[in-house]
Amino acid sequence: MTKIADLPRNEAGILAALDALAETFGDRLLTGQAIREQHGHTTTWIDTQAPDGVVMVESTEEVAQVVRICAAQRVPIIAFGTGTSLEGHVNAPAGGICIDMMQMNRVLEVNAGDLDCRVQPGVTREALNTHLRDQGLFFPIDPGANASLGGMTATRASGTNAVRYGTMKDNVLSLEVVMADGRVIRTGGRARKSSAGYDLTRLMVGSEGTLGIITEITLRLQGIPEAISSARCSFPTVQAACETVMAVIQYGLPVARIELLDADVVKAVNAYSKLTLPETPLLLLEFHGSEAGVVEQAETFGMLAEEYGGNGYAATTTPEERSKLWQARHDGYWAVLALRPGCKAVATDVCVPISRLADAVVAAQARAAELQLVAPIVGHAGDGNFHASLLIDMANADEVARGEEFVSWLAELAISMDGTCTGEHGIGQGKRPYLRKELGAAVDVMTTVKAALDPDNILNPGKIFPE
Numbered sequence: 001m002t003k004i005a006d007l008p009r010n011e012a013g014i015l016a017a018l019d020a021l022a023e024t025f026g027d028r029l030l031t032g033q034a035i036r037e038q039h040g041h042t043t044t045w046i047d048t049q050a051p052d053g054v055v056m057v058e059s060t061e062e063v064a065q066v067v068r069i070c071a072a073q074r075v076p077i078i079a080f081g082t083g084t085s086l087e088g089h090v091n092a093p094a095g096g097i098c099i100d101m102m103q104m105n106r107v108l109e110v111n112a113g114d115l116d117c118r119v120q121p122g123v124t125r126e127a128l129n130t131h132l133r134d135q136g137l138f139f140p141i142d143p144g145a146n147a148s149l150g151g152m153t154a155t156r157a158s159g160t161n162a163v164r165y166g167t168m169k170d171n172v173l174s175l176e177v178v179m180a181d182g183r184v185i186r187t188g189g190r191a192r193k194s195s196a197g198y199d200l201t202r203l204m205v206g207s208e209g210t211l212g213i214i215t216e217i218t219l220r221l222q223g224i225p226e227a228i229s230s231a232r233c234s235f236p237t238v239q240a241a242c243e244t245v246m247a248v249i250q251y252g253l254p255v256a257r258i259e260l261l262d263a264d265v266v267k268a269v270n271a272y273s274k275l276t277l278p279e280t281p282l283l284l285l286e287f288h289g290s291e292a293g294v295v296e297q298a299e300t301f302g303m304l305a306e307e308y309g310g311n312g313y314a315a316t317t318t319p320e321e322r323s324k325l326w327q328a329r330h331d332g333y334w335a336v337l338a339l340r341p342g343c344k345a346v347a348t349d350v351c352v353p354i355s356r357l358a359d360a361v362v363a364a365q366a367r368a369a370e371l372q373l374v375a376p377i378v379g380h381a382g383d384g385n386f387h388a389s390l391l392i393d394m395a396n397a398d399e400v401a402r403g404e405e406f407v408s409w410l411a412e413l414a415i416s417m418d419g420t421c422t423g424e425h426g427i428g429q430g431k432r433p434y435l436r437k438e439l440g441a442a443v444d445v446m447t448t449v450k451a452a453l454d455p456d457n458i459l460n461p462g463k464i465f466p467e
Contacts, residue, residue, distance in 0.1 A: 002045050002046050002047065002400075002404065002430075003047050004046055004047065004049065004088060004091065004093060004429045004462070005093070006049065006093050006094070007093045007094035007461060007462050008094060009094055009095045010073070010074055010075055010076075010094070010095075012073075013073035013074050013075045014052050014073070014075050014095055014096065014097075016073045017053075017069055017070050017072075017073045017075040017097060018031070018052060018053050018097075020069045020073075021053060021055055021066065021069055021097065024065060024069070025055055025056075025062075025066075028055060028056045028057075029053055029054070029055050030053065030054040030055075030056065031052070031053045031054075033050075035054055036050040036051055036052070036053070036054060036098075037050045038083070039051055039054050039078075039080050039083070039090065039098040039100065040090060040091050040092055040098075041083055041090070042083075042085070042086075042087075042088045042089070042090060042091055042428075043083070043084060043085070043086055044086050044087060044088060044346055044347070044430060045344060045346045045392065045394065045400070045403075046087075046088040046091065046429055046430055048091065049091040049092050049093045050092060051076075051078060051092040051095060051096055051097060051098040052092075052095045052096060052097065053097050053098070054080070054097075054098045054099075054100050055097060055098070055099055055100065056100045056102075056103055057099055057100065057101065057103065057104060058103045058104060059104065060104075060176060060178065060184060060215040060216065063099060063101075063178045063213055063215050064178050064182045064183075064184055065182075066097065066099055067178050067179075067180065067181075067182045067213065068181075068182035070096070070097055070458060071180060071181055071182060071456070071458060074456045074458060075096050075097060075458060076092060076094045076095065076096025076097070076458050076459075076460070076461050077096060077097055077098075077099060077213070077458055077459055077460070078090055078091075078092050078096060078097070078098045078099070078209065078460050079098075079099050079101060079121075079150070079154070079209045079213045079214070079460070080098050080099065080100045080101060080102075081101055081102065081121065081122065081147065081148030081150050081151030081154075082102070082124065082145070082146065082147050082148045082151060084145040084146075084147045084151070085151065085155055085425070085426065085428060086347055086349075086425045086426075086428075086430075087422070087425050087426055087427060087428030087429060087430035087431055088428045088429030088430050088463075089154075089155065089208055089209070089426060089428040089429075089460070089463060091429060091462070093429075093461065093462040094461050094462065096458075099213065101120075101121045101122045101148065101150050101215075102122040102148065103122060104120035104121055104122040104150075104215065105120060105122035105123050105124075105127070106119070106120050106123070107119050107120075107123060107127075107128060107131050108120065108216065110131075110132065110135065110137070110221075111190065112135050112136075112137060114190060115137065115220065115221045115222065115223070116173060116190055116218060116219060116220055116221055117132070117139075117218070117219050117221055118216060118217070118218045118219075119149055119216070119217050119219065120150075120215070120216060120217075121148060121149060121150020121151075121153070121214050121215060121216070121217060122148055122150065123148065123149050124146045124147065124148050124149065125139060125141065125142065125143075125146060125147060125149060125152065126146045128149065128219075132221065133224075136223055136224050137221045137222065137223060137224065138221065138222055138223075138224050139171070139219060139221055139222070140161040140164075140165035140171070140222050141157060141158070141159055141161065141162070141165065141167065141168055141171055142159040142160050142161050143157045143158065143159040143424065144159060144160070144330050144333075149217055149219070150214050150215075150217065152168055153168055153172055153175070153204075153205055153214055153217055154204075154205075154206070154207065154208055154209050154214060155168075155206065155208055155424075155425075155426040156168050156169055156205050156206030156424070156426065157424055158380065158383075158385065158423060158424035159380065159424070160257045160259055160286075160326075160329070160380060161256055161257055162380055162382070162383050162385075162424075163249075163255055163256070163257065163258055163380070163382025163383050164254060164255065164256040164257070164288065164382075165222065165256070167424070168205055168206075169202060169205045169206065170220075171219055171220045172201060172205050172217060172218070172219060172220070173188065173189075173190055173191075173192070173201070173218040173219065173220055174186060174187050174188035174189055174190070174201050174218045175187045175188075175200075175201055175204050175205075175214055175216065175217055175218070176214070176215045176216035176217075177204055177211075177212035177213065177214055177215065178212060178213045178215055179211075179212050179453065180211075180212070180453060180454040180455075180456070180458060180459050184215070185200075185212075187200040187201040187204060188200075188201050188218075189218075190218055203449070206426070208426055208427065208428065208460060208463055208464055209459060209460040209463070210450060210454065210459050210460045210461075210463055210464055211449070211450065211453050211454060211459065212453070212459065213459070225288035225289060225294075226289065226290050226291060227288075227289060227290060227291045227293070227294045227317060228256075228286060228287070228288055228294065228317065228322065229286070229287045229294035229295065229297070229298050229315050229316065229317045229322075230284070230285065230286050230287075230315065230316055230317075230321070230322040230325055230326065231284075231285045231286075231287070231298050231301060231302075231313065231314065231315035231316075232277070232282060232283065232284050232285070232312070232313070232314055232325060233282070233283050233285075233301075233302070233305045233310040233311070233312065233313040233314075234277070234278040234280045234281070234282050234310065234311055234312045235280060235281045235282070235283065235305075235308065235309055235310055235311075236280060236281075236309050236311075237281060237309075238260070238262055238281045238358070238361050238362060238365065238377075239358050239361075239362055240281070240308045240309045240310070241260055241281045241282070241283050241308075241381075242260065242357045242358030242361055242362075242381065243308050243358055244283065244304060244305050244307075244308040244310060245258055245260070245283070245354065245357060245381040245382060246354050246355060246357065246358070247304050247307070247308070248301060248304055248382070249354050249382065251300070251304060253297060253300055253301060253304070254287075254288075254289070254297065255285055255286070255287060255297070255301070255382060256286045256287060256288040257284070257285060257286040257380075257382070258283060258284075258285050258380075258381050258382035259283065259284040259285075259329055259378065259379065259380060259381060260281070260282075260283060260361070260377070260378060260379040260381040260386065261281065261282045261283075261284065261329070261332070261377075261378050262281050262361075262365070262376060262377040262378070263279055263280050263281055264336070264339065264374070264376035264377075265282075265332055265335070265336060265376045265377065265378050266278070266279050266280065266281070266282050267279045267339070268332070268335035268336045268338060268339050268376065269328045269329070269331070269332060269335045271335065271338060272328070272331055272334060272335035272338060273324070273327070273328035273331060273335065275324075275328055277312075278311075278312055283305070283310075283381070284325060284326070284329055285298075285301060286322070286326075287301075294317065298315040301313075302315070329378075332376075332378055332389075333345060333347070333389065336376045336389050336391065337391070339374060339376065339391055340374055340391040340393075342393070343374075343391040343392055343393050343394075344391070344392050344394050345389045345390070345391055345392075346389065346390045346392055346403060346407075347387050347388070347389045347390075347425070348387065348388055348390070348407045348410060348411075348425070348430075349385060349386065349387040349388075349422055349423050349424060349425045350385075350386065350410055350411060350413070350414035350419060350420065350421060350422065350423060351383065351384050351385040351386075351414065351419050351420050351422070351423025351424075352384045352414050352417045352418070352419030352420075353384055353417065353418055353419060354383070354384045356384070356417040356418075356419065357379075357381060357384050357386070359417070360386070360413060360414065360417060360419070361377060361379065361386055363413060364377060364386075364388055364410055364413070365377065367406060367409055367410070368388070368390075368406060371402045371405060371406055372402070373390055373391075373392075373399075373402055373403060373406055374390070374391040375388045375389065375390050375391070375406065376388070376389050376391075377389075380423070380424075383423070384419065384423070385423035385424060386423075388406070388410065390403045390406065390407070407430075408433070408434075411431065411434040412434065412437065415434065415437055415438045420438060421434035421435070421437075421438055427463065427464045428463055428464070429462065429463060432463075432464065432465065432466045433466055435464065435465070435466055436466050443465065443466070446464070446465070447465055447467075450465070
């Protein structure tokens, strides 16, 4: 595992805060070692840094109570959703109190006529879509994991549908947030646009719990399409698949999803999901629209793919077949683990301009081979975002070091291509070294904002900023 340095602890303040929280919340303050470690667990190779206590909250006022107690003692606070983040976001390097938001799991209102809803942060994306289904609506952001909407907002999540529907920043209308001193603010209303003051909603989306704790989210919804068609097409090389993606985007074909799987991932998915796909690079696509529209889109893609050597093209509107394909894509993480049993899958992501996607993916494959690493690649290819899942023997120090070298090299490659070191995983602890390389003096402006809103640095300290 990769060790992130601990920060100085406020021992006296932590003890005082624990006493005050125990008096206020009783048995909803949990201090057992197992529950604390679970709330510091990070699904990556960064060591767990557990909080000193976990409070199970049920309302905005309770979140504000916890924050006021911790603020009085200058004790760190870390918000926790489902714990699916990938860059150490929920670790507690200075100790402190974790606020577990998963009991705040109500859909508060749905405004079908306005295509929006208001939810608490513990609602998961799957639960929301189940709630919406009988109203003909859905929430399109799909990061793969059944993440909480509070966590997805805090990390500016993305996913397979981003090429058509955007990311969380495009789908959050307003927020209710508890600030570092316990004040509760709303960043806006339900109007689709506003020019009133600073855009605090966008400031909070992606702030990773360092500026405030999100307690309500107003989300933009979509109507369930009249028709949905899924398609798959194999290619002789990753280069050919990526060039097809670029052609699709430049042609203006309104794809809802366009996902890249390299040959290693296809091999793993075949074994895990009992499919028989050709074990060469693959594109999975989805088209949304009218019955005639999705047929036309699928046919157009087929013609574009043929120009780049695509073969085995097949499209379907059958829900069962579509579900089987996309479930296999979402199970890709678990599937690739079987390529090296006993190893840990360490996922890292970058995003580059579409025109550089082929160069970046081919270079990543070559670099992994040079370092003698197994690094299957999947990508939300329609917006230039791809993930390498390094299969690492964590007992092999040399292999771990080569893995870290690859992650660093890939982040810097993306930045050199006018891309970003993280398209959707966020900075957290793991990507901090690359933020200044990517944004330069803009990081100083960010730290000024952080100091103004959280002068005692109690909200998720040790995250985002390299210093």
